[in-house]
Amino acid sequence: MRSSAPRPFERVLVANRGEIAVRVIRTLRRLGIRSIAVYSDADADAPHVRLADEAVRIGPAPATESYLDPERIVAAALETGAEAIHPGYGFLSEHAGFAEACRDAGLVFVGPGIEALEVMGDKIRAKRHVEASGVPTVPGIADPTLDDEALIAASASVGFPLLVKPSAGGGGKGMQVARDADELAAALPAARRIALAAFGDDTMLIERLIERPRHIEVQVLADAHGTVVHLGERECSLQRRHQKVIEEAPSPLLDAATRSRIGQAACDAARSVDYLGAGTVEFLVSDAAPDEFFFIEMNTRLQVEHPVTELVTGIDLVEQQLRIAAGEPLAITQQDIELHGHAIEARVYAETPHRGFLPSTGEVLAWRAPVGDGVRVDAGIDEGLEITAHYDPMIAKVITFGSDRAEALDRLDRALVDTVVLGVDTNIAFLRRLLADPAVQAGDLDTGLIDRMPEGDAAAVSPWLVDAAALRFASDDVADRLTSSDGGPTAWQSAAGWRPGSVRHVEVLLAPRDHPHDVRTVVAEPDGAAARPADSVVRVGDDGAVWVHGDGESVAFVRIDRRARAEQRRAATERGGLAAEPDLRSPMPGTVTAVFAADGDRVEEGDAIVAIEAMKMEHRVVAAVDGTVRLSVAVGDLVSRDQAVARIEPHPAASGPQSIDGPHEGAVANASDQE
Structure with a gap:
C-alpha cells in the first residue's frame, strides 16, 4: 500500500468525522498532503481534529447545522486554501448538490461526477438505468408517480413477500418488510415518514423479497481515461435490520467463475454512468443458486467495509480516490489485481444489544485498541470523548487478516477480547457470540441469520x-x-x-x-x-x-439504595402485584418525533405511545400494561435515557404479575441507517 508516485494534491479538506476522517487523514499524511479537518461543537477535541494539520469549526452539534451544511464545508475549504474535498462516507458523500457546489467553487470533489451521483442516488432511476445495460435486477415496482393505494394494487403483479425501500435512501433506513397486503398498507406510511425526515424525499419502490439472500458487493475503481476495474467482492450478509455487522473478503460462497461474472457486471454498471473514483455495486445472490445475482444499488462512495478489500489486495483505496480525482490514470489493470488470504471486519457500535440494540451515549471512560499479527483498527474515539446522540453509533472497526478464513476468524475473536470500551455500552460481546455461531464458522450465511439467533443471556455476569x-x-x-x-x-x-x-x-x-x-x-x-x-x-x-x-x-x-428498594417493593404491592413500572421511560436519549395517544386515552398493553429518534434510528415506546395514559412529553421534546415520557395508570381490574426487566422494556426498534 506504499507509493512512490508524487502527491496528487497539496492540501485536502476531509468533510467528515469519526473513524473515517481519521482513516482518510492517515493516507493524506502518508502521501505528504496537508490535511484539514472540520468539526462541530460536539467534536472540538475529537481524534480526527487532533490528527489533522489544521481544523475548522463548522457549527453546532446537530449535523444539519454542521456536517450536512454544504455552504459551511465549502467556505471552510476556501478559507484554508484546500484544493480538494474528500467527503468520506455518509453525510455529503453522495450529495450531487454538494459535488456541484465544490465544482462551482473551483474545488475538486473526491468522488464521482454529478451524473453518477444523480442516477445511482435514486434507486428507481438506478434500477432502470442498469437494466438497460444488461445488468440483472430484482423484480419489483419502480414508479415514482404511484401513491400508496396504487403501489398496493400493483404489488399483486410482483407477489409477496415484498421489501419496501425509500428511493432516495441508503443503509437500510426506512426499509420495511411486508408479507401480505395488510402489512404493506402499514409499512408504506411508516417508510415514507422515515424517508421524508431523513432524506427529504418519500418516494418508495417495492421489490420482491428474496428469502435467505446473500448480500455480495463488488469494489470498483474507474478513472477519467476509460479504465474500470474491480477488486473482488465482499460478503456482507451478516446484517441486523439491513445494517451490516460483519463483512469479509472474499465471499466464502462464490467460485472463481461467478466472481469474474459478478465483477464484470459491476464494471458494466459503473461504466454506464461514466463513473469516476471508488464505488461499490451491491448484489443479492440466492443461497440456493449462487451463480445467479441481482443488482440492488450502487454506493457512489467509499464503503465502511473497504478495509477488508485493502487487506486482501494490498491497494489503498483512499490513495486511489485521490489520484483519480487529480486526473491520474489508474496504474493497475484487471490482470494486476490478485486476492491473497482472507480479511474480516467487525463494526463496534455504541449500542445496547439486550435493549434492542438501542444507541448508547456517554463519556468514554476507557479505550484500548487490540494489537497483534494481522490486526487493524480504524477508530475515531479516545478516552474522555463524549459519545452523543447526534451522530451514527459506530465508533470503531476491528479488522483482521489471515492466510485463510479460519485464521482470520480466530484472530478477530481474540482481537475483540482485547478491545476495551467503558463508559458506553457496546456490541462487542454480541459480535463474539455471532462469530462463534456454527453457521458463521462454516460460512453458511444469509441476511436473516442474526434475526434467527437465540437471544443471549444479558443478565449472565461472571x-x-x-x-x-x-x-x-x-x-x-x-x-x-x-x-x-x-x-x-x-x-x-x-x-x-x-x-x-x-x-x-x-x-x-x-x-x-x-x-x-x-x-x-x-x-x-x-x-x-x-x-x-x-x-x-x-x-x-x-x-x-x-x-x-x-x-x-x-x-x-x-x-x-436499601431504602429505595424497599419503597419500590411497597409501590409494587400497592399496584396490586403488578411488577411493571407505571412510568414509560425513554430507552435512549433523543427527540420525540411522534405521539400516538392523547393524554387521558385508554390504551392496551403493546400500544405505541411515543416515538423517539436518535443516531438516525427511530424507536417506539409501548404500554407495558392496560390503563390510562398520562403524557409527560410532546413532539419535538428532547429526552434523556430512562426519562419518564408517560405514565400508565392501570385499570382497576388489572391483576397478576407481569415481569419487566427495567425501564427499557417496551422499546421497539423501527429502523436504522448505518450501511
Whole structure:
C-alpha cells in the first residue's frame, strides 16, 4: 500500500468525522498532503481534529447545522486554501448538490461526477438505468408517480413477500418488510415518514423479497481515461435490520467463475454512468443458486467495509480516490489485481444489544485498541470523548487478516477480547457470540441469520465482575469518609466494617445498570473467591456507575439504595402485584418525533405511545400494561435515557404479575441507517 508516485494534491479538506476522517487523514499524511479537518461543537477535541494539520469549526452539534451544511464545508475549504474535498462516507458523500457546489467553487470533489451521483442516488432511476445495460435486477415496482393505494394494487403483479425501500435512501433506513397486503398498507406510511425526515424525499419502490439472500458487493475503481476495474467482492450478509455487522473478503460462497461474472457486471454498471473514483455495486445472490445475482444499488462512495478489500489486495483505496480525482490514470489493470488470504471486519457500535440494540451515549471512560499479527483498527474515539446522540453509533472497526478464513476468524475473536470500551455500552460481546455461531464458522450465511439467533443471556455476569464492582463501591465509601472527615483519618473512619476483635467486611447492594431488578448482595472482600483477570479495567462514571472489563466481558453496575428498594417493593404491592413500572421511560436519549395517544386515552398493553429518534434510528415506546395514559412529553421534546415520557395508570381490574426487566422494556426498534 506504499507509493512512490508524487502527491496528487497539496492540501485536502476531509468533510467528515469519526473513524473515517481519521482513516482518510492517515493516507493524506502518508502521501505528504496537508490535511484539514472540520468539526462541530460536539467534536472540538475529537481524534480526527487532533490528527489533522489544521481544523475548522463548522457549527453546532446537530449535523444539519454542521456536517450536512454544504455552504459551511465549502467556505471552510476556501478559507484554508484546500484544493480538494474528500467527503468520506455518509453525510455529503453522495450529495450531487454538494459535488456541484465544490465544482462551482473551483474545488475538486473526491468522488464521482454529478451524473453518477444523480442516477445511482435514486434507486428507481438506478434500477432502470442498469437494466438497460444488461445488468440483472430484482423484480419489483419502480414508479415514482404511484401513491400508496396504487403501489398496493400493483404489488399483486410482483407477489409477496415484498421489501419496501425509500428511493432516495441508503443503509437500510426506512426499509420495511411486508408479507401480505395488510402489512404493506402499514409499512408504506411508516417508510415514507422515515424517508421524508431523513432524506427529504418519500418516494418508495417495492421489490420482491428474496428469502435467505446473500448480500455480495463488488469494489470498483474507474478513472477519467476509460479504465474500470474491480477488486473482488465482499460478503456482507451478516446484517441486523439491513445494517451490516460483519463483512469479509472474499465471499466464502462464490467460485472463481461467478466472481469474474459478478465483477464484470459491476464494471458494466459503473461504466454506464461514466463513473469516476471508488464505488461499490451491491448484489443479492440466492443461497440456493449462487451463480445467479441481482443488482440492488450502487454506493457512489467509499464503503465502511473497504478495509477488508485493502487487506486482501494490498491497494489503498483512499490513495486511489485521490489520484483519480487529480486526473491520474489508474496504474493497475484487471490482470494486476490478485486476492491473497482472507480479511474480516467487525463494526463496534455504541449500542445496547439486550435493549434492542438501542444507541448508547456517554463519556468514554476507557479505550484500548487490540494489537497483534494481522490486526487493524480504524477508530475515531479516545478516552474522555463524549459519545452523543447526534451522530451514527459506530465508533470503531476491528479488522483482521489471515492466510485463510479460519485464521482470520480466530484472530478477530481474540482481537475483540482485547478491545476495551467503558463508559458506553457496546456490541462487542454480541459480535463474539455471532462469530462463534456454527453457521458463521462454516460460512453458511444469509441476511436473516442474526434475526434467527437465540437471544443471549444479558443478565449472565461472571462472579469476578460482581466482586470487582462491589470492592470498588466499598473502597469509594472509605475514600469518601476520609475526604469528608475534618479531624483526619482514624481507625473509626478508615476501617470499613471495623469492630472490636474482628473486621466485618462491607455488604454492598448492587445490580447491572440495565437490569436494576437483578439485585445482588455482595460482601466486598479484597481477596474474593472469584479470580480477577490480569487485563481487568475498572472505571467510575459521573453518575456513580462502576464499569468493569476483563477477559472480553464488560458490565456497568449501579449501587442500590436499601431504602429505595424497599419503597419500590411497597409501590409494587400497592399496584396490586403488578411488577411493571407505571412510568414509560425513554430507552435512549433523543427527540420525540411522534405521539400516538392523547393524554387521558385508554390504551392496551403493546400500544405505541411515543416515538423517539436518535443516531438516525427511530424507536417506539409501548404500554407495558392496560390503563390510562398520562403524557409527560410532546413532539419535538428532547429526552434523556430512562426519562419518564408517560405514565400508565392501570385499570382497576388489572391483576397478576407481569415481569419487566427495567425501564427499557417496551422499546421497539423501527429502523436504522448505518450501511
